[in-house]
Amino acid sequence: MNKKRCEVCGSSHTVKNGTRNGVQLYKCRDCGYQFRAGSNVSENELWSAYQQGKQTINELSAHFGVSTSTIKRRLHDIKREWFQPPLYGGGYVHLDVTCWGRGFGVLLALDNQTGSPLYMAFVKSETVKDYEDAVSSIVERGYSIRGLIIDGKQDLFKTFSGYPIQMCQFHMKQIVKRYLTQNPKMLSSRCLKELISKLHKMDEDDFKKDYQEWKEKWTGTINHKSLHKDGKMHYTHRRLRSAVNSLNFYLPYLFTFQREDCRGMPNTNNKIEGTFTDLKKNLNNHSGLTMENRKRFISGFFLALTETPSMKKQEPY
Numbered sequence: 003m004n005k006k007r008c009e010v011c012g013s014s015h016t017v018k019n020g021t022r023n024g025v026q027l028y029k030c031r032d033c034g035y036q037f038r039a040g041s042n043v044s045e046n047e048l049w050s051a052y053q054q055g056k057q058t059i060n061e062l063s064a065h066f067g068v069s070t071s072t073i074k075r076r077l078h079d080i081k082r083e084w085f086q087p088p089l090y091g092g093g094y095v096h097l098d099v100t101c102w103g104r105g106f107g108v109l110l111a112l113d114n115q116t117g118s119p120l121y122m123a124f125v126k127s128e129t130v131k132d133y134e135d136a137v138s139s140i141v142e143r144g145y146s147i148r149g150l151i152i153d154g155k156q157d158l159f160k161t162f163s164g165y166p167i168q169m170c171q172f173h174m175k176q177i178v179k180r181y182l183t184q185n186p187k188m189l190s191s192r193c194l195k196e197l198i199s200k201l202h203k204m205d206e207d208d209f210k211k212d213y214q215e216w217k218e219k220w221t222g223t224i225n226h227k228s229l230h231k232d233g234k235m236h237y238t239h240r241r242l243r244s245a246v247n248s249l250n251f252y253l254p255y256l257f258t259f260q261r262e263d264c265r266g267m268p269n270t271n272n273k274i275e276g277t278f279t280d281l282k283k284n285l286n287n288h289s290g291l292t293m294e295n296r297k298r299f300i301s302g303f304f305l306a307l308t309e310t311p312s313m314k315k316q317e318p319y
Contacts (some may be wrong), residue, residue, distance in 0.1 A: 148264070
């Protein structure tokens with residue numbers, strides 16, 4: 003049985019003691035203190051059950067023994083506003099944006115070592131300016147960026163050319179797969195798909211050697227043109243060429259993590275992707291939130307991450 007604990011002495015030796023205005027009263031048999039049902043639920047306890055425990059309003063009402071209207075009122079009064087935290091030390095930074103439909107998204111920067119948020123902002127779309135603001139803010143607050151891990155927005159590679167940049171190898175595979183499809187018909191495409199599937203297992207020299215051999219072998223297919231209805235010659239295998247062009251662009255950034263000066267750098271953005279997945283799973287339990295409440299929920303989610311034991315002062319590299 004879930005006994006109510008006394009607010010004064012903490013004892014669970016409590017009994018029901020009548021009602022007042024329809025609200026259940028309890029009395030502590032150890033110290034004699036009388037209290038209302040639900041009044042001993044702390045703000046942090048309620049918010050944690052709502053956000054991290056993924057409990058709905060009805061579930062919270064049943065769990066804490068109060069009405070749904072009380073739960074809604076208590077949640078509405080809880081303030082959760084994100085602030086850019088003070089930073090120390092340095093390391094590798096994951097950068098990415100996740101969106102909910104059009105016009106609303108979150109830009110997040112994570113420390114690779116701790117998984118703690120270094121920067122968070124609500125954005126309308128994914129722009130280079132948003133990323134520039136994030137990096138500037140992180141540096142201004144005292145964090146030394148050793149390198150960036152990003153997942154493919156091409157303009158960012160020029161913008162942040164002053165930092166070592168690792169292109170997420172998982173996203174590189176997804177880009178090529180999107181162009182070639184899951185089961186390509188042409189032998190050239192199947193060979194390229196097989197090569198890219200081994201990307202994470204290869205070192206830079208071996209991959210570049212095999213990729214160059216593939217291009218030389220299939221150069222005729224890659225550059226083949228045919229006459230179209232408009233009377234002009236166009237490349238016949240445009241999706242294959244798109245895959246090649248993408249791979250050519252990202253190739254200099256696919257093996258940054260293997261450089262001597264980038265030891266400890268990850269080769270994927272899995273850490274930030276996992277964080278976004280957890281956030282969306284939690285949000286999915288609370289459909290129908292207003293934009294204001296959605297932002298408050300997201301802010302609370304990332305504030306909780308900054309309060310974890312891993313978010314401790316890091317020594318400079």
